[in-house]
Amino acid sequence: MKTLSTAQAAVSMLEVNGIDTLFCLPGVQNDAFFDALYDRTNAIRPIHARHEQACAYMALGYAMATGKPSAYVVVPGPGFLNTTAALSTAYAVNAPVLALTGQIQQAMIGRNVGLLHELPDQLAIMRGLTKWADRIPSPAAAPALINEAFRRLLSGRQRPVALECALDTWARRAPVELLNAPAAADPCPVDEEAVERAAKLLGSAERPMIVVGGGAQGAGEHVVRIAEMLDAPVMTGRMGQGVIDGRHKLSVTAPAGYRFWGEADVVLAVGTRLQPQQQNWGVDPSLKIIRIDVDSEELDRQYKPEIGIVGDATATLAALADRLAGHNRKRNGRADEVAETKAAASKLIRETLAPQIAYLEALRKALPEDGILVDELTQMGYAARFAYPTYRSRTFLSPGYQGTLGWGYATSLGAKVAKPDTPVVSISGDGGFMFTAMEMATAAQHGIGVVAVVFSDGAYGNVRRIQQQSFNNRTIASDLRNPDFVKLGESFGIDAMRVNSPEELGTAVARGIAKGGPMLIDCPVGQLPDPWKLITLPRNRPRRA
Incomplete structure (x- = not known):
């Protein structure tokens, strides 16, 4: 064990978990944290902004461009509140952002005495905007809580998390056992039985369609393989843009996808809320929907699918592609139909x-x-x-x-x-x-x-x-x-x-x-x-x- 401040322990664990940049705006409640960061700027680069909202937006951009966790550090109260538009956006787009904020003195939290930057319950606000939030109470607790934050960032549906720490706790020193290994994501095994049922239903479909969202980013290779086996159009919502190359013959966006939705008999939806399709375009008993999502609550939030598969998009689609060949039927002329529909949609867009x-x-x-x-x-x-x-x-x-x-x-x-x-x-x-x-x-x-x-x-x-x-x-x-x-x-x-x-x-x-x-x-x-x-x-x- 080493005798460290809470801030030193936290900075060390950020480094262990791969954070190389901190978007930040300093202030008195975080002075001890920034003093600890000063000694580690060879490993973690601070980029300070002119407004707290930008700190959080920059962390969001970092996470969205890489798919990897990012972090920002701001003072509590108005400083943290200035970041909440970005934090709620990170929640909406499933971005792994760590919000790290200061707090007033630990003994004063929740007492409403009117200290600088005091909120009635900052942690409650954090918990309402993230998938998990907690408070670092001591130097010894910092390593485990930092790693828990990263485990949550990496596991299941990627959404923001938050930690707060009181200004006197940041500076407090005690023996600390640092963890040598970064946090790891919880295992997410492939549901082989559900994949087999999905392969049979897709393989028998006459007019299959694929819809991909942000949860399918990184799984494009398997999406293309399945689409080409099925001759199925792949509709990319705006969060799904880039899952497959937009120039691919089967790639379509909403104006063309709208027509295919109206005629589809089976839809494979991957990493998407499927909100406009289900709520606006409509569903009926003749449409069978297969949903793949890492979040079990998402599968039947709006409409119960024919088959719901909880799992990582890449691993599940790889298994589905392997099984589909044994069940797939021939479909003649669909690629030509997709090309015609894309051309008509493109003409309409250009004219409009x-x-x-x-x-x-x-x-x-x-x-x-x-x-x-x-x-x-x-x-x-x-x-x-x-x-x-x-x-x-x-x-x-x-x-x-x-x-x-x-x-x-x-x-x-x-x-x-x-x-x-x-x-x-x-x-x-x-x-x-x-x-x-x-x-x-x-x-x-x-x-x-x-x-x-x-x-x-x-x-x-x-x-x-x-x-x-x-x-x-x-x-x-x-x-x-x-x-x-x-x-x-x-x-x-x-x-x-x-x-x-x-x-x-x-x-x-x-x-x-x-x-x-x-x-x-x-x-x-x-x-x-x-x-x-x-x-x-x-x-x-x-x-x-």
Whole structure:
């Protein structure tokens, strides 16, 4: 045993568990923690931001780009509360983020005496936003609790966890037994009997379909193998973008997938909530659904599937692919049908959203195949969900159902820290970008080479459109007064420019990627066509005669 402070023990265990970067904003409740971190900066790099929300968003981007745990450290009370939008987004997109926060003095917790940054029950808030949260009470308890946090991050459905520690506890010293081994994920064996039943049902299907979500990231090889055996279209929701190459002949996005859903007899759903399909598009007795999910509660949350398989997507799909050949039937002409449906959907998208498509094509051309695009709640981002071709896993990052306006730029910084040799482009509207625009200072200070594109239209564009269309043009609180974005970027010491066409945008993005440093591109746009008619699709089951 060594005599260590709680902070020293915690930092040591973060290092043991592979944390090489801490996104942080220091403060008095964490002074002892940062003093301990000072001695380990050769192993753990601190990246400090200008606002706590950015610390958490950057940790989120790091986790989403890698699929590996990340961590952020902030002070309690308002510091922690500033991170909760990012924490709830991490929960929504199943990202393994560790929130590490300070606390007031241990003896004062819960007494409501009015100390700096005191909350009535911070731990309760943490527990409401994560899959697990606890408090570190002593130096000796720190190693086991840190490892327990990582075990929870790695096991089952990956979601955020949190730990808090009082300011006097961080500094307290005592004999500590450090653990030498990192936490390991709980075993998740393949349900062979359920896989066999799924292989039989899929093999006998006439019009099978596959739907993949974020839980299938990393399992693309097996998805492709099964799809090609079945001649089945693979619909990638926005969290499933990149599970298979978007150029694959069987890969489809929502507008084409919608038609296949209406005609499918068996659907294999992997790592997806299947929310729009089941709640909006509809189900009926003629549709048999097979669900594979690591979270047992997800399987029948909305609708009881024909077969529910709890398991890791990669291992379960590998077993399913091996068994399917013995049960599979021949299906003639489905690949041609998929190609025709994809072509018709692409034509509709281009005719409906021509301006957005031109800009997205310019971005796609400028980014290499492994380049990462971070979307936003913006007109370009909405279209990108189904119109931006994604070629590799974890290269299209989206906030999922949380729909977190303003998440994009700071999240992209974390993705770039995680993947320093991979180009990262953030797309935002002028409304969302200003939520974290101050983090251009963070990008400049730490040399984080994200290319940020701001599509500026002088409004919260979606809000304005709804007010115009649904409320007789009674627009209110939706117009924006913007800074000169080029001058703003330059004032932070980063490269900045303005473009006025898709061609100019593609050239500017390619230039920013080649230079390697942080860059801001202002791209003024007018009011863009409405993408929602291609997103909120009506019920198409049961099929009407």
